[in-house]
Amino acid sequence: MAVNINKDDCIGCGACVDTCPCSALTIVDDKCTVDEAACADCGACTDSCPVSALSL
Numbered sequence: 001m002a003v004n005i006n007k008d009d010c011i012g013c014g015a016c017v018d019t020c021p022c023s024a025l026t027i028v029d030d031k032c033t034v035d036e037a038a039c040a041d042c043g044a045c046t047d048s049c050p051v052s053a054l055s056l
Contacts, residue, residue: 001056002039003046005032009053016045016054 002024012030024038025045032053046054 002036004055006053015048019044019048
């Protein structure tokens with residue numbers, strides 16, 4: 001399982017990328033994307049997203 005990203009809500013700010021300890025998140029075309037194999041489901045990104053676009 002990996003973090004779910006609501007692309008409609010994502011503003012591409014990169015806060016999640018900066019806090020992900022697994023480097024599983026990147027910004028592509030101004031939206032967050034996840035490398036599901038690298039995601040550890042820790043929730044750090046969900047806590048850092050200012051628009052709550054990420055969920056576990």
